[in-house]
Amino acid sequence: MTIENPVSKQSIFSVIKQYIKQDILPVLTDLRLAIALLLAIAIFSVSGTVIEQGQSLNFYRTNYPENPALFGFLSWRVILTLGLDHVYRTWWFLALLILFGTTITACTFTRQLPALKAARLWKFYDQPRQFQKLALSAEFNLETTQESSVASIPTLTQLLQKRRYKIFQETENIVYARKGIIGRIGPIIVHIGIVAILLGSIWGAMTGFVAQEMVTSGDTFQIKNIIDAGPWAATQITQDWSTKVNRFWIDYASSGAIDQFYSDLSVLDNQGKEVERKTIFVNQPLRYHGVTLYQTDWGISAVRVRVNQSPIFQLPMAQLQTNNNGRIWGTWIPTKPDLSAGVSLIAKDLQGMVLVYDSAGKLVDTIRTGMSTEINGLTLKVIDLIGSTGLQIKSDPGIPIVYSGFALLMLGVVMSYFSHSQIWVLQKDGRLYVGAKTNRAQVAFEQEVLGILDQLFPANSSSPA
Numbered sequence: 001m002t003i004e005n006p007v008s009k010q011s012i013f014s015v016i017k018q019y020i021k022q023d024i025l026p027v028l029t030d031l032r033l034a035i036a037l038l039l040a041i042a043i044f045s046v047s048g049t050v051i052e053q054g055q056s057l058n059f060y061r062t063n064y065p066e067n068p069a070l071f072g073f074l075s076w077r078v079i080l081t082l083g084l085d086h087v088y089r090t091w092w093f094l095a096l097l098i099l100f101g102t103t104i105t106a107c108t109f110t111r112q113l114p115a116l117k118a119a120r121l122w123k124f125y126d127q128p129r130q131f132q133k134l135a136l137s138a139e140f141n142l143e144t145t146q147e148s149s150v151a152s153i154p155t156l157t158q159l160l161q162k163r164r165y166k167i168f169q170e171t172e173n174i175v176y177a178r179k180g181i182i183g184r185i186g187p188i189i190v191h192i193g194i195v196a197i198l199l200g201s202i203w204g205a206m207t208g209f210v211a212q213e214m215v216t217s218g219d220t221f222q223i224k225n226i227i228d229a230g231p232w233a234a235t236q237i238t239q240d241w242s243t244k245v246n247r248f249w250i251d252y253a254s255s256g257a258i259d260q261f262y263s264d265l266s267v268l269d270n271q272g273k274e275v276e277r278k279t280i281f282v283n284q285p286l287r288y289h290g291v292t293l294y295q296t297d298w299g300i301s302a303v304r305v306r307v308n309q310s311p312i313f314q315l316p317m318a319q320l321q322t323n324n325n326g327r328i329w330g331t332w333i334p335t336k337p338d339l340s341a342g343v344s345l346i347a348k349d350l351q352g353m354v355l356v357y358d359s360a361g362k363l364v365d366t367i368r369t370g371m372s373t374e375i376n377g378l379t380l381k382v383i384d385l386i387g388s389t390g391l392q393i394k395s396d397p398g399i400p401i402v403y404s405g406f407a408l409l410m411l412g413v414v415m416s417y418f419s420h421s422q423i424w425v426l427q428k429d430g431r432l433y434v435g436a437k438t439n440r441a442q443v444a445f446e447q448e449v450l451g452i453l454d455q456l457f458p459a460n461s462s463s464p465a
Contacts, residue, residue, distance in 0.1 A: 029110050047087060053228065054085065064076040097198045098198075100198065104198075120181065125424040126174055134436065136446055138435075139433050142427070159455055178421065183439065194405065204396040209230065210226070212390070213391045213393065214301075217246075220243065221242065222243070244265070244266045245263055261389075262281045264278075264279045267286075282296075291395045294391065294394070297390020298389055299387065299388045300349075300385055301317060302314050330344055331345050332345075342359060352369040370382070417440075419439060
């Protein structure tokens with residue numbers, strides 16, 4: 001024996017639909033909620049700009065100590081607990097974006113689309129009392145009009161068409177005209193643009209990554225040093241290509257300061273064939289397959305030297321600690337086979353100046369690349385300084401979506417400036433009724449309507465009621 005459930009699936013769906021319509025939609029479409037969400041998103045976006053993102057634990061401990069805490073509460077522990085070191089990937093920030101997008105979408109379907117649908121429907125006024133509801137209306141007695149041939153609906157229709165009104169005529173005595181329907185579409189395009197920006201931001205946060213590489217001039221590398229990545233970024237990080245630094249060099253000003261530094265980069269496929277090449281510098285990156293390589297830093301990676309008539313040795317140079325008193329690089333060269341004695345080479349840039357110190361820390365000589373010096377009975381020649389380029393590598397697949405959203409947003413804003421203007425005309429019992437309304441630019445619209453009526457009824461030829 002089968003007992004039917006008294007509550008059918010259809011009734012359950014009806015209850016859920018009714019609950020969403022009566023309880024949830026009014027909350028989602030509340031303008032106050034949308035403003036509050038927008039302010040929250042703006043505040044946390046600013047915090048993500050002010051607070052450095054994706055740095056190490058030591059960085060936050062050094063710059064945001066607990067005692068004294070910044071503003072009395074902002075310490076490294078608060079930053080890490082709330083996720084302010086990666087704001088744009090936290091669950092609560094993504095939840096704000098999703099909720100704001102939901103409110104925009106709900107408003108579009110419950111308000112903007114019905115308003116557009118209503119605006120597209122033409123409606124006629126066939127009773128004089130209907131004109132009394134309009135903010136702008138006029139009534140003319142055609143029986144007293146001296147030029148009745150001019151004051152006619154066909155003439156009025158021609159005047160409206162010249163001003164780009166679309167005419168709808170039920171009978172020869174009833175007319176409805178409108179223009180600027182694009183102004184009703186504009187807010188919908190704005191909402192679509194905002195939702196696209198939110199979707200692009202979420203997609204970029206989940207699939208993008210940031211890496212940093214310090215590469216010696218002449219070396220080839222693949223992206224390895226990932227400092228920040230979204231949970232779905234694995235497909236973006238996986239590469240079937242590599243990058244070769246053909247050459248790195250620095251241009252110096254006459255004062256000795258750095259003017260600009262450059263990297264000549266080649267993108268190589270799996271077979272080592274060059275598929276892209278570009279010289280990058282600050283604000284001029286290389287883009288390939290959605291990955292952007294920026295020139296951000298530089299260093300000295302090695303020095304090439306010769307001792308007496310030996311082969312040329314390439315020795316690595318390390319950056320030395322200076323307590324924020326500038327950047328210098330150094331290396332040590334043995335001058336005895338048992339490594340019991342040697343000299344230190346110090347350089348601060350790639351202009352070729354090298355300082356030579358003995359084992360006691362005394363400055364022995366200052367030479368330039370290509371020059372030699374006598375040390376402990378040996379001839380030491382500095383052949384060249386080899387630079388290294390610092391590259392920041394980013395991938396954000398959401399950027400095209402965000403840019404498209406901004407384009408739609410700008411287009412929608414421009415479209416929204418068009419006024420949706422409507423004019424009704426009725427000729428009945430020897431009288432002509434004209435009514436009009438618009439949603440913006442009221443004064444300009446009134447002047448337009450008065451201009452039309454002045455052309456329809458020349459001066460002193462009509463008696464408006």
